[in-house]
Amino acid sequence: MCLSTTHNSISDDLQIGVYDILRINIGSKSATMLRNIGLLFILAIATADNCPKHCICSQNSATCNSTNLASFGERIFKLKITNPKVPLIIKNGHFNVSGLQDVNSISIEYATIIDIDDTAFSGIRKLSSFSMINSNIPLINPLTFSNTKNLRILQISNSTLKKFDSFKSKSLEELDLSGNRLTTIFKTSFEFLPTLTFINLENNNISTIDPLAFSNLINLQDVLLSNNNIKYLDPNIFEKNTELISINLSNNPLKQINLNLTAELEKLTLKSCQLRSFDEVLSKNLGLLSYLDLSGNNLELTSNTFAKMEELEFIDLSRNNLTSLPSRIFYSNYKLQKINLDNNRFKDFPKFESNHNFQTYYFSCSNCSIVRLDEDSFKYFPSLVILNLSRNKIIGANLTAIQSLYRLVELNLSYNNISVIHPSSFIKSSALQTVNLAGNPLKVINPNVFYSNRFLKFLDVSNCSLKKLWQQPVKKNLDFLSELNVENNLLTSISPRDLQVVPVINILGISQNLLHCDEVLRDAITWLTKHQVLPRSAQTKTHENIVNANATETMLNQSSWRVLIKERCLDEFYFENSENELKVIAENDQNHIEIEPNVDDNEEDSYWYNDDEYSKMDEDYVKAKSLFESIRFKSENHTKYSFLWPTLVFIFTALSVLVIAANVLLLILKTRALPRNVNLPHIKIPRWNSNNRLKKHSGSVYQPLSEERTDIFVPNRKVEVPTHSTPKSSV
Template structure:
């Protein structure tokens, strides 16, 4: 083997020398023409297609993290200092957040920092002491600036005059200074800006001159500025204005013609203002009006005559007491109507008669309402397209059979938090497309079997918080696709009554079942057999009792990998604070705290031996002679096992020495006639483990023999045969290990020899590569000097600089190609809204809040 290894090493060495020589010849050939060499070098390393993050001269500055996000170069820093920082010219997004050191934006600061090509600048939650009038000068690719929440007091009117691509400007939450009333001054000269956010900036007054040099505005946010009154010509220069937010101010009224020039205005937010009416306001093309939480008390028949194309109307939280039955008749395009959180005590059946395009109708949290129209809501087209109806927390005592008769397209209904005592089978029969029904926290004690007979598509049913005492499984026969069922916080004593004729497909698609906080004492596996897709079952906080049915259920749930409630809930029958339990809530935990022991193995029903007979045998053999295997196998034990037990008893009676027992057992093991090899290996592994404590195991007494204790443990663990002692097994195992070791006597020497040869080859190859590399570098260095010296005016002392430049170009990155108009990473500064505000409208484009 040594001779062959030497021949192999010599062969590899010759090959390495040949390869190195060929490389040198190639380099020598290329170095004959230095100009060609340099041109090839430039083409290979200086192309713009090479995407490198930073170059050697401008690495990521201190206190910054530089990264590539969706193909754009971002620098995220905690400070901005001109002296200590320098950015690479490939940075497109600059983010400064939570800077402890005050930021001073002097003239040309971003150009001095190397941020000539920056597209977005975000400096938030810091302190900006000053902003020079030319701070952003020269940033021709800049399209978004966010300077919110920086204690910024003033801006020069011409700060952004040279940024012709600037579209998004956010200055919210700064105590800015604005032009005084009647002053000819303007706030900013930024004709390209389309979205301006100056919310919560302590603006007391706004006039037309304030924003006259920003004619391209499409979105204007003036929320939270304590504005009170406005002049009629305030927004007349904003001909492209599409959305304006005046919420959270002190506006008591708006001039009728304030928006007459804004023909593109589609969205108006005036919520949380002490305004009492929008009567007379003329906005012909308005689509969305958010007038929640104002002082509107009464909605008359002509309040919206100047806004007849409204599609989304929010009047929630206004303490409205009365609505004229024709108040919305002219709003024929209405899709969304929110009347929640008001003081309505009556709702007319003709209220939405002409709103045949209505999709969402909310009247929730009107606690004085008590009743829905008995004959239902009238519709000029016979049937509505409403798919969501919310009448929760309205004090409803009853839902009439025809209350929903015109809501045939209904897919989601919320009747929670009312006082409904019963649901007639005809209530939901008119809405066959229902996929979600919420009846939680009412006063239902039972449900009729045909309640959901016509709701074949029902997927979610919420019944929690009702004093339900009993349910029949027939209720769910008509809901084959039901996936979520919540019956928690009730008075159930059982899941449901199982009928003999119930279909095998009952709740076949149910994946989540919650029956926690009831009075259930027993849950049978047969009640859940048809729940093939069950993934989560919450049975916590029930007075569960330990029984064979309960243990079988725990085993069944574990096999199905059904998840319990993931917390340490209190089981009602324990009288124990589960805060003392460190373990997470699981079926094992539930079994342990219910039955007193953790579940150890699968428990199956006994087909041939009754429970009485088993416990009889346990009581009979209470002194340690009880053989659990005999009981589980119903007394059927192999003949050879009985013979072994007899031999053991005879040997014990004759006082045979332990050494003689070991010899005899060893002879039996070596003969191979008494057991199978695979069974023996399995037995050895189990014998080494400490037998677990079993609740069914009889307590040892003073007269119990330790050997008999070991014997019983072995019988519990083995499969087919019995063995008396542990020592013979260990001896056989050692003998087998020694026999197997003989087959591999020559393996380790062979492996060591092979690994040594490979290591030597690697060392030789490494040496050859180093030699080749040095010769290659020398050739390149000489070529570079030749090229440099051939240029006019170059002297010998410059040769070192030429080589330095080449080495830098080898590792320096190229400037990437960028899309300057990609979305900016967002930061949001929002005002606190009331929790019951349920309007779904918001600025759907790029909001300056999200710059």
């Protein structure tokens, strides 16, 4: 809360007074309670007048619902006005109150602003940031911020502002006008904002921009114009912006673009602009461009389109309906690190040539209708780390193209036409850690394919046509594989021998298979439980989830193997183990619970999956689950108040120790450290069987001063002390 220096001093004085009153018997429980109540009362008094009634103050910031502000008890650096009950008319003096002289940030949210006086912020010398968000602002006086000499950031976003023109500020650097109702940018819109470096005009309805709108902004670096209705831009609109670094024109119906851009530009985003071509003259002026997004257009590209962009590192050509690309389209762009060609219509994978090896570590061509991969398709991409070729029509014979990628870590070949994988497909990719083969017509996995991949951790072969897990013989186990997904296949059995191929597995996805409930499956589940393998589910898909899971969740996941399998193969094996676990829990709770098996012993090997048996297994599972719940509820009720007794014992023991220590300390001081004729107070503990009561007093028994004693202490002589003496001087 906001505390002033004056109130701090008053609080200290009152606190000292409370301590003086309660210090005599400060160890007692009642005095401690009184002291705490007194301190709370003092704190309430000290802070009651430090924050205006319409505000909440905390850590040098205040949130108010009105501009009728009173004095603040402490300096406020950040002021927010949100959800005012009445429309605002901000005039000079609203913010000239005690405590706001050093405010550097003011924001107004969810308000209706009728008018802002041109001198409203003139008294706030340190104001550097002002924002109006989600508010009704039909018009703003251009001179409103002309006197704020330190204003750096102005944000008016998601409001009803329809016009922004001739604003004046000699210090403004960042201007955010996104999400308003602007339709036109005039020549004078930014004419008197010479220090602007950043302009955000996204999500308006701008259709017209004056050719000289940015001509005076010699320091402009970033312009965001996406999601407007701009159909045409003058070629020279950014000609004088020599410091321009980034332009975003995405989601505008431009159709063509021909800009005279500065060579300093580093980022150009033209996503979903209905472009049909990318002018070669434009690319000549982009020698330092490193980021280019042309996705979502309908481009036709030539070999020289990007020829002059030697510093290009990222390019996105996805969703352009491309059927082919020239082999030399990236010939000079050997510094490319990320290439995205998703959702085009290639039939043959484009073979790229270069005068150097590409530095590309990420390459994606998903859903590109690729049928064939040549052996040298990635000849110039030796540095590839992530390769995504999912949702194409690639067959297993094409995988030899991957052999040269010895740095490859992540490979996605899901949903292709791969039915057989040649044993030498990944032989040189020794760094491979993740392989996704989901959705391919594989009938069996040959583990020998991954013989050289000693760091393979994740393998996904879900949604395939697997009828058995591993092709035999297995030459070498997959010693590093931690997660295997074989969900939604045609597996009828999984054995401990299959699981021994992945000895360190942590997560196994096996649901939605036609597993037989036989002895082999029981042994497999025993193996999985013994090795603490978790089923792959929404809660346990990653290794991080396993590490963060507590012991109870781990136990439940391990005991619910059959539940996560779609068929829910809950045979007598499951219920026998469940019964033993339940009995142990019941014995610990001193309540014996018996379970009647619901499965006939004579039918343990006759489970095939039909609706009747599904219903029977569901009923059995519900019964077992309800039994677990009843035991857990009883255990929770039994331990709900169990913490009270140890707490009381601890409190009583602590008080006893304190009393004994106090008496010992007083005895030592009396016998050794002080003269014999000084009487010290001591704590008297009445006997349990005594009827005598201690006389109540303030704890400060008067003793005569040494100067008042006229007699000399003599052993065996009774010294009489006046019972009602008045001290001559105050102690």
